[in-house]
Amino acid sequence: MGSLVLMVIGLAMFAGGYLIYSKYLARRVFQLDSGFKTPAHDLNDGVDYVPTSKFILWGHHFTSVAGAAPIVGPAIAVIWGWLPALLWVTLGTVFFAGMHDLGALWASLRNKGKSIGALSGRYIGKRGANLFLVVIFLLLLMVIAAFAVVIKNLLISTPTAVIPTWGAIVVALLVGVAVYRMRWPLIPVTIVGVVALYALIVVGDSVPVVLPESFLGMTPATFWILALFVYGAIASLLPVWVLLQPRDYINGVQLFVGLILLFGAVLIGALFSANPPDIVAPMINTALPEGTPSMVPLLFVTIACGAISGFHGMVSSGTTSKQIDKETDARFVGYFGAVGEGMLSLGTILAVIGGFQSAAEWESIYSEFGAGGVTAFVQGGGALMENGLGLPASLSATVLATMAVLFAATTMDTGMRLLRFVVQEIGDAFKVRITKVPATLVVVVVGLGLTFSQGLGGEGGLRIWPLFGTTNQLLASLTLSIIAVMLIRKRRNPWPALIPLTLVFVLSFWAAIEQLTSFAAPGNADWLLFALDVVIIVASVWVGIEAVLAMRRAMKEPPEHEHEDAQLVAERERV
Structure with missing residues (x-):
């Protein structure tokens, strides 16, 4: 089976999911109403709550949730073979991620744009809400610290991406x-x-920027990390229309151009090239390198973004819900945003299984678990574009590296804005009012503290990253539990939420337990990760039990009507 066939199958599944299943969810399950007054209009403040065109908002949502994760995850997970990765990306996007992202967006819209953390206290119970915030805080901290390191590494390893990366900010402002x-x-x-953005890529390819070993008294690694945190802090405080929306929108369009180039390279290479791309990776890898964990359950947490991701729920309820113009726009922004990320993951799989010359070359890259990642995507995708489109290898690599950097950067600055919201919500829980600037300073100090905790090269940024996959998927299952409670209260079909909720919770909890044993392995113990994993497991189980109890209560209560949403919830909270 060639790359072209896999591409056609994957794209056909995504198209069917959006045209058929998302329409069912929008009309029958969530019953989206174009006449509903969204928080963007009801609470319009010109900073966070701003009515926005669904096309611009889709760009913000998509690039914020995409980041580097839908590249890194699939590029690592193909070590088990391309078939499991392809099935999880396509089926996960259509039936899991689309439901999760659209559902989280709908839940927040119906509750004044509140975040998933705030909704957990409202619909599951206050006993588990604070623990829910702990999980969210840790996850966002992992994202901003790790993505700062990923971007720093790409800016150093691919200096041709420096000019387009920072020039994109100017383009976005304009x-x-x-x-x-x-x-x-x-x-x-x-x-x-x-x-303008692609002109910057061409300029960057011709004018690579390599910092000297000492720049302003810092190493290049330290300088880039500090610059990224300063940028993220400023971006998270600016009104969304100034930088967040236009930057994410133009990056979203740029991604589609990049995907068209990548998919076009597969198509043209398969039909017209003298050396059509061949799949060199195994369908099911039976010769796994020593130390590779079992495919089940680790596949389902290695590929998070691109199949289902709890981080998406935070973006949907944290920033996107505050900018929806009409509730019916949620289908395009939420579900199609998940589809866009699925397409990026599909492109990644095609690049890393068909962009190398031989099975031996592929095996040399995937010599151990965790190998591959962004580097394999850039190398394999660049080879596909050179072979299919005739683009120089250097320019192709610059296009893909810039794409990875820009998505990681948009996720990082959105993550900082979301973490600022979480810090403020934690303050509210303790009846302490924290304004935007102090909350942002807390985010920067904690984030930099983690990133530089093991050296000024940023090694600490990946210190707790091994927990990201399981934490992210557990959060996705907890988000689905909130959606399920709301659907049960409204006497609507909850099974589109309950089925993925059950599967994701079981698999991610299983993975968390396996990780716990590995963190305590004799001679290789990591007690910080062990302790954090215990906290995440306990918090997830606690919130999960609270969710089950909330569902049972919802079944016994009178049905909740649309016009009663805010008032009914407030009355229940007082009781």
């Missing part, structure tokens, strides 16, 4: 002014913005 202040039409602004 796009924001053109659309929101000068009221220029979106389409011509988009065309000019994308052309």
Whole structure:
């Protein structure tokens, strides 16, 4: 089976999911209402709550949830073979991620744009809400610290990506002014913005930026990490229309151009190239390197973004829900945002299983578990584009590296904004009012503290990253439990949420237990990760039990009607 066949199958499944299943969810399960007054209108403050075109908002949502994870996860997981990775990406996107992302967005819209953390106290119970916030805090901390390190590594290893990475910020600022202040039409602004972005990529390919060993008294690694945190802090405080929306939108369009190039390279290479791309990776890998964990359950937490991811629920309820113009836009923004990430994961799989010359070359890269990642994606994808489109290998690598950096950067700055919200919610739980700037300073100090905890090269940024997969998937199952409780209260079909909830919770809990034993292995124990894993497991089980009890209560209570949502919830909280 060739790369072209896999590409067609994957894209057909994504199209069917959006055209058929998402329509069922929107009309029959969530019953999206175009006349519902969304929080963007009800609480419009010009900073966080801003009514936004669904196309621009899709760009923000998609690039915020995508980041580097849908590249890293699949590029590592193919070590078990391309078939398991392909099935989990396609089926997970259609039946798990789409439901999760759209559902979290709907749940927040129906509750004044509240985050999933706040909704846990409302729909599951206050006893588990604080533990839920602990899980969310740890997950977001992992994201901003790890992505700062990933971006730093790419800026150093691929210096041709430096100019387009930072130049994209200027392009985004100009796009924001053109659309929101000068009221220029979106389409011509988009065309000019994308052309400018790709012009920067061409310039960057010709003018690589390599920092000296000592720059402003710092190593390049230290400088880039500090610069990224300063940028993220400023971006998280600015009104969303200034930088967050236009940057994410133009990056989203750029991603689609990149995917068109990648998928086009597969198509043209298969039909017209003298050396059509061949799949060199095994369908099921029976010769796994020593130390590779079992495929079940680790596959389902290694590929999180691109199949289902708890981080998406935080973005849906943290920033996206505050910008939805009409509730019916949630289908396009939420479900199609998940589909876009699924397509990125599909492109990653195609790049790392068909972008190498031989099985021996592939095996040399996947010589141990955890190998591959962004490097394999850039190398394999660059080879596909050179073979299929005739683009120089250097330029192809720059395009893909820039794409990875820009997505990681958008996820990092969105993560910092979300973590600022969480710090403020934690303050509210202790009846301490924390404003935006102090909350952001807390995020920066804690994030930098973790990142530099093992050296100024940023080694600490990946210190707790091994916990990301299980924590992320446990959070996804807990988000689905909130959606299920809401559906049961409204006497709607909860099974589209309950089925993925059950499967994801069981698999991620299983993976967390396996990790716990590995963290305590004699001679190789890591007691910090062990302790954090225990906290995450206990918090998840506690919230899970609270969720089951909440579902049982919801079945016995009178049905909740739409116009009673806010008032009914408030009355129940007082009781």
